Amino acid sequence: MCVLGLGLIGGSVLRAAVGAGREALGYNRSVEGAQGARFDGFSATTDLTEALEWAAEREALIVLAVPMPAVSQLLSHIKDVAGDCPLTDVISVKRAVLDAVRKAGLLDRYVGGHPMAGTAHSGWSAGDARLFAGAPWVLTVDEHVDARVWEQVMHLALDCQAVVVPATSDEHDAAAASISHLPHLLAEALAETAGEVPLAFALAAGSFRDGTRVAATAPDLVRAMCEANAEQLLPTLDRALELLNQARASLADRGSVAELVEAGHAARARYDSFSRPQIVTIAIGEEDWRAELAAAGRAGGVIRSALPVLGSRR
């Protein structure tokens, strides 16, 4: 396989994949990333064409691990040099990548992916082969996806010790808006609001530290993920603003924040008891397999060990 982009996520995929016994080549635009990877004993290059030719010779799985703004240009190179390779990505939005892949004419070889893991740090040196251990890794089951490519990407996610959550691109993006992009915006607003209050930093403890942890993420990364998912983030942000405005009115008029606090506590309790049944009864490629996987994922189902592929039950 070939990992394009050796930042936190791409670098961790390369480490985990090689750790699982895969042959893999990394590409990074900047010399620092590629040198860092080579210094740590991995194969890596700053020559994109070389990387893609290597992938094309082997029909290797290509993993796009670059920021969203770099995707389109990279896809046109892939189309030119390695257009027959199976293709996935680890980018935090799925609709925008899907549209770019369609535009590049690579849709039939593509299955979207998103490992839901990260830290506030970035770059090759921040990577960790264990980053994905136990984390949900979304694989898209949009109508176009091919069973054989899906199987390959599923094996990559499982090799990285993740649990696979099947979902459509749009459902993924709506969920990501609420559990990843909205938290980032709230954390930024909290940090800035407190930063304007004398004494606030002097008193800040756990609530503030936890609530602003993700505000330490590099601004470019936060912007890239939020802005590429504007379509889903806007209604999600509107809903949060509605809840906060209601609480504001209730506090001003009746001195109470009961409604928001009780609803929020109940939601968090539902999350804490949310179960993760293992998906075992669906075969990849069988009739309606994409819709069945999407429904199972929506219900909390995860793939912990490889599902069979139709025609290759062992």
Add this chain to the structure above:
Amino acid sequence: MCVLGLGLIGGSVLRAAVGAGREALGYNRSVEGAQGARFDGFSATTDLTEALEWAAEREALIVLAVPMPAVSQLLSHIKDVAGDCPLTDVISVKRAVLDAVRKAGLLDRYVGGHPMAGTAHSGWSAGDARLFAGAPWVLTVDEHVDARVWEQVMHLALDCQAVVVPATSDEHDAAAASISHLPHLLAEALAETAGEVPLAFALAAGSFRDGTRVAATAPDLVRAMCEANAEQLLPTLDRALELLNQARASLADRGSVAELVEAGHAARARYDSFSRPQIVTIAIGEEDWRAELAAAGRAGGVIRSALPVLGSRR
């Protein structure tokens, strides 16, 4: 000393104070709390009059560690039975307690306190003698406070391994609104918003878990702290809403959240590099000592070892 209320905070104060060699009696209204403390080897009673008579005999420091709604009734008992004892509290708002203390006629014996530590758990069993280690513990320096009482409460906080941050009640409340009460409301809104989105809990990872951690706090405690500080929380919440509304407009109109993300990241970076110089040059009771301590606290200053008291320099 006498600790009234043996929940998470009061129970931790009792443990830490006894651990530091103090003689202390705990009071808890419910049998469970007092029994739990006795079972763990501490002196505790469910008889408030007995506890206050014990304190009055010794002129012991009384520590109010009950929820805000229970404060006024408790203060009138203290006034009746132990009106000469020095008095402090560990409640998360300071103006409301100050007003209640003034109304009860106990102002001349009172110094407000607030250890900035906690967990999502509550009750005697959740307490921990090390809960305050390294945490900021606000002591109020409003105009009325007496140097001798202040000295006693400072020693209690230092015995609990906290660092003392001097502040006026109103400055404390404004800061607490931004670093404690606002984070709770944002966490509740985040949990509820995500809870309405299919697939969200299935994908939730670090950003969501951190961002909603405090939503696991008992709703009554969150309501008590937010509602008792409505005067400061409302403008703080309004500022956060203003920042989020600006980001919403910018995302919708120009596809950008740059302004909020960059401001939030910069604020978080300022917090990470916020220094905590030790306050060493102020003597308690000297001219303008209260205003000087307030200014030092505002600048990040903390008391790590006991300040001298005028007339008792050793």
